[in-house]
Amino acid sequence: MYTFTDKGDNEITLVPEQTPTRARLIQKRKDLKTPVKWFNTSKRWRYEDVTQGRDREFLQTDFDIFGVESVNADAEAIAAAATIYQKLGLEDRVKFLVNDRRLLESILESHGIEHTEQAMKVVDDKEKMDKAEFVEDLQDRGLSESEAVQVDKLTSISGPILENIEELREKSPKEAQQSVDRLESLGKALDAYGVADMCRFDLSIVRGLAYYTGLVFEAFDSEGELRALFGGGRYDNLVGQYGSREVPAVGFAFGYSTTVELLKKTGKYPLKEAETDVYMLTVSESLRDLAIEYAEDLRNEGLSVETDLAGRGFGSQLGYADSIDADKVVILGENDLQNDEVTLKDMDSGKETKVDKDEIIEVLAEGR
Amino acid sequence: MYTFTDKGDNEITLVPEQTPTRARLIQKRKDLKTPVKWFNTSKRWRYEDVTQGRDREFLQTDFDIFGVESVNADAEAIAAAATIYQKLGLEDRVKFLVNDRRLLESILESHGIEHTEQAMKVVDDKEKMDKAEFVEDLQDRGLSESEAVQVDKLTSISGPILENIEELREKSPKEAQQSVDRLESLGKALDAYGVADMCRFDLSIVRGLAYYTGLVFEAFDSEGELRALFGGGRYDNLVGQYGSREVPAVGFAFGYSTTVELLKKTGKYPLKEAETDVYMLTVSESLRDLAIEYAEDLRNEGLSVETDLAGRGFGSQLGYADSIDADKVVILGENDLQNDEVTLKDMDSGKETKVDKDEIIEVLAEGR
Incomplete structure (x- = not known):
C-alpha cells in the first residue's frame, strides 16, 4: 500500500x-x-x-x-x-x-x-x-x-x-x-x-x-x-x-x-481518432449565427461539427477543414442563401452540390 | 497543492x-x-x-x-x-x-x-x-x-x-x-x-x-x-x-x-438506474447453453440481458427477473422448443406470446 x-x-x-x-x-x-x-x-x-x-x-x-x-x-x-x-x-x-x-x-x-x-x-x-x-x-x-x-x-x-x-x-x-x-x-x-x-x-x-x-x-x-x-x-x-x-x-x-x-x-492504439463529420464554412462573419444554429442542430443529431471561431477567410477555413479531416463542408454564402440554398462539399471526392437550406440538416443526419 | x-x-x-x-x-x-x-x-x-x-x-x-x-x-x-x-x-x-x-x-x-x-x-x-x-x-x-x-x-x-x-x-x-x-x-x-x-x-x-x-x-x-x-x-x-x-x-x-x-x-440523481431489457429463463439446466447463445446475440444488439447463473427453478427465476425490473422474460422450455417456439412474457402486462425460436432475437432487438 x-x-x-x-x-x-x-x-x-x-x-x-x-x-x-x-x-x-x-x-x-x-x-x-x-x-x-x-x-x-x-x-x-x-x-x-x-x-x-x-x-x-x-x-x-x-x-x-x-x-x-x-x-x-x-x-x-x-x-x-x-x-x-x-x-x-x-x-x-x-x-x-x-x-x-x-x-x-x-x-x-x-x-x-x-x-x-x-x-x-x-x-x-x-x-x-x-x-x-x-x-x-x-x-x-x-x-x-x-x-x-x-x-x-x-x-x-x-x-x-x-x-x-x-x-x-x-x-x-x-x-x-x-x-x-x-x-x-x-x-x-x-x-x-x-x-x-x-x-x-x-x-x-x-x-x-x-x-x-x-x-x-x-x-x-x-x-x-x-x-x-x-x-x-x-x-x-x-x-x-x-x-x-x-x-x-x-x-x-x-x-x-x-x-x-x-x-x-498491434497498431490499434489510439482506439479512436478525433473525427469531424461536418465543417460549417461561413463566407462572411454576418452568417456566423446561422452557422451556429446549423451546428447545434447537427450536434443534437450526434454529429461532430466545427465552425469558424476566428473570423478566417474562405481558403483558410477550407484548409482548416481539410487539416481536421472533416468529411463534409457546408458552405454558407450570401448568394446561395438568397436562393434558399447552401453548398455541400464532399471532402473525399471534392464534389459540390447545392442543397435546399431547410433540408441540409436532414441530408447530413441521414448521410452519416 | x-x-x-x-x-x-x-x-x-x-x-x-x-x-x-x-x-x-x-x-x-x-x-x-x-x-x-x-x-x-x-x-x-x-x-x-x-x-x-x-x-x-x-x-x-x-x-x-x-x-x-x-x-x-x-x-x-x-x-x-x-x-x-x-x-x-x-x-x-x-x-x-x-x-x-x-x-x-x-x-x-x-x-x-x-x-x-x-x-x-x-x-x-x-x-x-x-x-x-x-x-x-x-x-x-x-x-x-x-x-x-x-x-x-x-x-x-x-x-x-x-x-x-x-x-x-x-x-x-x-x-x-x-x-x-x-x-x-x-x-x-x-x-x-x-x-x-x-x-x-x-x-x-x-x-x-x-x-x-x-x-x-x-x-x-x-x-x-x-x-x-x-x-x-x-x-x-x-x-x-x-x-x-x-x-x-x-x-x-x-x-x-x-x-x-x-x-x-432536484431528484435527478442517479442519472441512470441499472436496467435489464431481457431475462432469459431456462426451464431446465440442459437449456442453459442455448440461453447463453441467445443472450450473447442480444447483448451484441446492445441489450442488457441476464440469464440464470445459479441453477434456480422456474418461480425463483421469475421472481429474480421481477426484482431486477426486467422488461421482458424469454422462457426456454423443452415443449416449446419441440414446436420451434419460445415464450415471450411482457413483465408489465404479464401477457405471454409464443414466438418462433429463430425470430425471437429480431423481435426483441426491434422492440427496444
Missing part, C-alpha cells in the same frame, strides 16, 4: 487494490439481490518496485459476480473478460489459460506427491523456468527427484479444454471427478459464449494469491512478448472473512498498462 | 489543478492546429480546509479552447458548459453570470474611481455582503465614501445581456466601447447557440484568479442554495508565460461535487 503522513499529520493511504474492500461491502449489503454483478474502474496505488508495465499508480477495472457457486458464473466472468479483448480487436492475440486449483491439488495428492502446497508454489512459477530448474526447485522444497519429475509431467497437460477432458479424467482421482465435470461444463459454456477459441486449459496455472479457491485464469499475449494482461479466479471464502455470511465469488482485475502496450504493438 | 514525502524519501505532489500544466503543454506543442479544443476529466487534489462541497480530493473536468482571440470562442465555451446542464435536465435551475473584467475596470476608472484594483477585489466578494458592508469594505481599501457608493451602483447592472447593452454603452467610456460591442456579439451568439436564457450579464462578477484577462463567468444554482457550480473565463496571457508564443485561451473547470448535490436536490 502507498501510505504517508501528510502536512496535517494525517495518516493517508492512497486507494489500494479493491478486492478486500469490495468483499467487506458485499458482506454488509445484505439487501443486494444475488447474483450481484459489479464492475468499477479507478486509479489505484501500491508502494512496490517499479518494473516495465508495473507502476506505483495504475488504472484498473474490477469485475466480479457475487453469490453464485455454480460454474455458470465462472463462465460468465471469463466470457466478459474475453469480450473486452474481442471488442478491442485482440481476440487472435490474447489467450486465456484456465485451471482449477482443487483439481491440481487432488491430482498431485493422488499421485502420492507429499508437500502438495510447496509443490504448487513452484508450479506457479513454472513458465519462468526450464525443466531442470523446475525439478531442482521442487527438490529444494522437499520432493524426491521422481516426485518432481512426475509433477512436471502431470502439470504439462494443456490445450483446448474439451479436448483434454478425457486425459484429465483418467489422471484424476475419484474425489476430483467433480472438478473435472465442472471443467467440462465450463468448456461447454465458453463454447456457447463464443469464446472457447480464446481459452486453453493449463494445469500449471496456480496464481499466487492465497484467496483463490477453485477456478483460476490468466490472460496472456499469445506471442509471449508481454507480462500477463490480467488474472482472476474464484474466491469463495473472502466475503465470509468479514462477517457471518458466506458469499461465493468469482472475478478478475484488469490493469490497463499491459493492454495499452499490446494495442500499441 | 497536496504534497508529501513518501517512504522512499521522494517528494510527491498529487495531481493538482491542471490549467498551468495545460498552458505549458500548449506552449510546447507547436504542431497542434488551432483552434485546439480540449477537455479532460480526472481526480485532482489540493491541501485546503475542507468545507461543504469542497474536498481535498475532487473530480474535475477542464474544457478549453486555445488559439482564438475572437468572442466566438467565448460563446462556444459558455455554450458547451450550458449544454452540459441542459443534458442533465438542469437548464431551468442553473444560471450563468457573465462579465468582462476589462469593461468593469474601464467603467470604474472612467468614473474617477482610484484604487481600481483594490475595488475589484472587494467587488469579487460582493454577493456575500450587504450594501453597508460592501461600502465599508471599499472604504477600508482606500476609496472615499462617495466612490464606494458609486462602485456599488455601477456594479449593480445585471440582467439579460442584450437588454442591458444600451445602459452599459452609456455608462462606459469611449475606450471601453469595444468591450461593449464584444459583449453584444456574445449575447447574439449565445442566442444562436440556444443558451441565452441561461445567461445573465452581471458587472459584479470578477473571479479571483489573477490570470483572467477579459470574459469571466460563473454558474450558479438559480435558487441560491449551493455554492458556485463552476467558473471560467478568458486567459490570454497564461500560455505566453511558458515560452515565446502568445496563445489566447478561454475555458472553464467543472467540479462534480456541487453539480451532484444539485442533481440530488
Whole structure:
C-alpha cells in the first residue's frame, strides 16, 4: 500500500487494490439481490518496485459476480473478460489459460506427491523456468527427484479444454471427478459464449494469491512478448472473512498498462481518432449565427461539427477543414442563401452540390 | 497543492489543478492546429480546509479552447458548459453570470474611481455582503465614501445581456466601447447557440484568479442554495508565460461535487438506474447453453440481458427477473422448443406470446 503522513499529520493511504474492500461491502449489503454483478474502474496505488508495465499508480477495472457457486458464473466472468479483448480487436492475440486449483491439488495428492502446497508454489512459477530448474526447485522444497519429475509431467497437460477432458479424467482421482465435470461444463459454456477459441486449459496455472479457491485464469499475449494482461479466479471464502455470511465469488482485475502496450504493438492504439463529420464554412462573419444554429442542430443529431471561431477567410477555413479531416463542408454564402440554398462539399471526392437550406440538416443526419 | 514525502524519501505532489500544466503543454506543442479544443476529466487534489462541497480530493473536468482571440470562442465555451446542464435536465435551475473584467475596470476608472484594483477585489466578494458592508469594505481599501457608493451602483447592472447593452454603452467610456460591442456579439451568439436564457450579464462578477484577462463567468444554482457550480473565463496571457508564443485561451473547470448535490436536490440523481431489457429463463439446466447463445446475440444488439447463473427453478427465476425490473422474460422450455417456439412474457402486462425460436432475437432487438 502507498501510505504517508501528510502536512496535517494525517495518516493517508492512497486507494489500494479493491478486492478486500469490495468483499467487506458485499458482506454488509445484505439487501443486494444475488447474483450481484459489479464492475468499477479507478486509479489505484501500491508502494512496490517499479518494473516495465508495473507502476506505483495504475488504472484498473474490477469485475466480479457475487453469490453464485455454480460454474455458470465462472463462465460468465471469463466470457466478459474475453469480450473486452474481442471488442478491442485482440481476440487472435490474447489467450486465456484456465485451471482449477482443487483439481491440481487432488491430482498431485493422488499421485502420492507429499508437500502438495510447496509443490504448487513452484508450479506457479513454472513458465519462468526450464525443466531442470523446475525439478531442482521442487527438490529444494522437499520432493524426491521422481516426485518432481512426475509433477512436471502431470502439470504439462494443456490445450483446448474439451479436448483434454478425457486425459484429465483418467489422471484424476475419484474425489476430483467433480472438478473435472465442472471443467467440462465450463468448456461447454465458453463454447456457447463464443469464446472457447480464446481459452486453453493449463494445469500449471496456480496464481499466487492465497484467496483463490477453485477456478483460476490468466490472460496472456499469445506471442509471449508481454507480462500477463490480467488474472482472476474464484474466491469463495473472502466475503465470509468479514462477517457471518458466506458469499461465493468469482472475478478478475484488469490493469490497463499491459493492454495499452499490446494495442500499441498491434497498431490499434489510439482506439479512436478525433473525427469531424461536418465543417460549417461561413463566407462572411454576418452568417456566423446561422452557422451556429446549423451546428447545434447537427450536434443534437450526434454529429461532430466545427465552425469558424476566428473570423478566417474562405481558403483558410477550407484548409482548416481539410487539416481536421472533416468529411463534409457546408458552405454558407450570401448568394446561395438568397436562393434558399447552401453548398455541400464532399471532402473525399471534392464534389459540390447545392442543397435546399431547410433540408441540409436532414441530408447530413441521414448521410452519416 | 497536496504534497508529501513518501517512504522512499521522494517528494510527491498529487495531481493538482491542471490549467498551468495545460498552458505549458500548449506552449510546447507547436504542431497542434488551432483552434485546439480540449477537455479532460480526472481526480485532482489540493491541501485546503475542507468545507461543504469542497474536498481535498475532487473530480474535475477542464474544457478549453486555445488559439482564438475572437468572442466566438467565448460563446462556444459558455455554450458547451450550458449544454452540459441542459443534458442533465438542469437548464431551468442553473444560471450563468457573465462579465468582462476589462469593461468593469474601464467603467470604474472612467468614473474617477482610484484604487481600481483594490475595488475589484472587494467587488469579487460582493454577493456575500450587504450594501453597508460592501461600502465599508471599499472604504477600508482606500476609496472615499462617495466612490464606494458609486462602485456599488455601477456594479449593480445585471440582467439579460442584450437588454442591458444600451445602459452599459452609456455608462462606459469611449475606450471601453469595444468591450461593449464584444459583449453584444456574445449575447447574439449565445442566442444562436440556444443558451441565452441561461445567461445573465452581471458587472459584479470578477473571479479571483489573477490570470483572467477579459470574459469571466460563473454558474450558479438559480435558487441560491449551493455554492458556485463552476467558473471560467478568458486567459490570454497564461500560455505566453511558458515560452515565446502568445496563445489566447478561454475555458472553464467543472467540479462534480456541487453539480451532484444539485442533481440530488432536484431528484435527478442517479442519472441512470441499472436496467435489464431481457431475462432469459431456462426451464431446465440442459437449456442453459442455448440461453447463453441467445443472450450473447442480444447483448451484441446492445441489450442488457441476464440469464440464470445459479441453477434456480422456474418461480425463483421469475421472481429474480421481477426484482431486477426486467422488461421482458424469454422462457426456454423443452415443449416449446419441440414446436420451434419460445415464450415471450411482457413483465408489465404479464401477457405471454409464443414466438418462433429463430425470430425471437429480431423481435426483441426491434422492440427496444
